[in-house]
Amino acid sequence: MIDKNEGTKGYTESNxxxxxxxxxxxxxxxxxxxxxxxxxPGELIMTASGFMIRQELNTRLRRQAARLGVSLESLCHLGWALVLSRSSHCEQVVFGTGLRAHRGILPIRVDISETGTEEAARQVFARLEALQAHQQTPLSLSLALRCSGVGGEAPLFNALLNYRHSQSNETTVEIEDAQWLDEQARTHYPVTLSVDDDGETLGVTVQAVAPLEPARVGDYMAQALLSLVTALETTPQKAVCELPILPAAEHKRVLYDWNATGVDYPQGECLHTLFEQQVQRTPHAMAVTADDGVLSYAALNDRANRLAHYLRAQGVGPDERVAVCAERSSAMVVALLGILKAGGAYVPLDPGYPRERLNYILGGCGAGAAAG
Incomplete structure (x- = not known):
């Protein structure tokens, strides 16, 4: 939990x-x-992409910030933490933030956990308030790393959020959803998100090093803010870790378009027969690649035939079940094809099972032989 009175502490280097x-x-x-x-080391050359948050979403975000008594800045920090959590697979997200009166970068931690969305928003606001009391700290990033539980020389974080306040008459962006692309900038961090808040509108700029696409990262941020404000309006107790960041178009592409792998194939043919037909078409093409090596279609077929002859000699045929207890490997594929070629059916077993359980299963299923 975050002490909401942290921000009232006086500044000393020790505290x-x-x-x-x-x-x-x-x-x-x-x-x-x-x-x-x-x-x-040194500076990275970045490309940039910018856009304006839709006015409808901007209004909803400001309304929820006012309802909760938190800053819009804290909601943007929470949204950015969602994006970084998904892209780093970390629940405790750390990134650099630039405070108004601080000329450098300070680290902030945001937890993307089972905490309800509304409570998470309040926690981020409290942490930002607490950080204000330490913005004069001469904190080097090497010291921040030593303050963390991260060992070695790896950087503690690689992303920044720069939240900038300005007056509405100072903004130069007038067209909603206008974008500017391919601007080059230099920084020491691979990903930087800047938010320009003039009190009425929100502008977002993403700077990213290749091969990252800044426009795509910006889409994630926009979706994170939409998911966040929708949860605050309708299901404030929903766990913040469950909020999606994939825009609808990318969600469809990832879940449906990329998984549309169905093809027509002869319904009356057995799997090993279809495999043998492929061997005839592309004998030297790569069929299997695994940690234990690479097999062409011809080599895989040869090994499977040899195993099939052995299994038949052991009495394997139609209606016989053969246990396969093996890690994922080319040998496992040889085993499956060999069993099918012998006329049997394979029974996959988890190699992690205790030996006593494996023996019990083997006795219960009446497996004719074991391959592994």
Whole structure:
């Protein structure tokens, strides 16, 4: 839990270091979003993409922030934490944030857990308020790493959020949903999200290093904010970790389009017969690749035939079941095809089962032989 009075503490180097140690000590792995495993030395060349949050969503976000008594800034921090959590597979998300009166970057931890969405929003607001008291801290990122539970030289985080407040008459963006692409910028972090809040509108700019697509990251942020405000309006107790960040179009592409792998095949043919036909068409093509090696269709067929002859000699034929107890490997594929070629049926067994349970299953299913 976060002490909502943390932000009232006076600034000293000792209590600031204690504050960051309390916030970061439970973080035991670096939060590296979007597969960017490290931050190379020197500056990175980035591309940028920007857009305006739809006015309807902007209004809903401001309404919920006012209802909860939290800042819109805290809702944007929570939305960004959702994106980083999904892309780093971390529940305790750490990223850099720039506070208004602080000229550098300070780390912040946001937990994407079973906590209800409304409570999570309040926790982020309290943490930002607490961070304000330590914004004069001469905290180097190496010290932040030492305050955490992350070992080694890996960076503690690789993403930033820069929340900027401005007056409405200072903004230069007038067209809703307007985008600007391919601007180049330099930074030490692979991913930076900037939010421009003029009190009436919200502009978002994403800077990302190749091969990341900044526009795609921006889409995730927009969806995260939509999911967040919808939960606050309708199901405030919903676990924040359950909120989706995939836009509808990408959700359809990932779950349906990429899984549309159905093809027509001869219904009256057995699997091993179809395999043998493929052997005739592409004997030298790669059929199996695994940790124990690569097999062409011809090599796989040869090994499966040899096993089939052995199994037949052991009495395997129609209506005989053969147990297969093996890790995923090319040998396992040989075993399955060999059993089918012999006329039997395979019974897969988990290699993690205790030997006593394996023996019990083998006796119960009457398996004619075991391959593994």
């Amino acid at each position: 600031s270091e204690q504050f960051f140690r309390e916030m970061l000590s439970s973080v035991t792995e670096a939060v590296l979003a979007f597969g960017q495993s490290s931050t190379p």
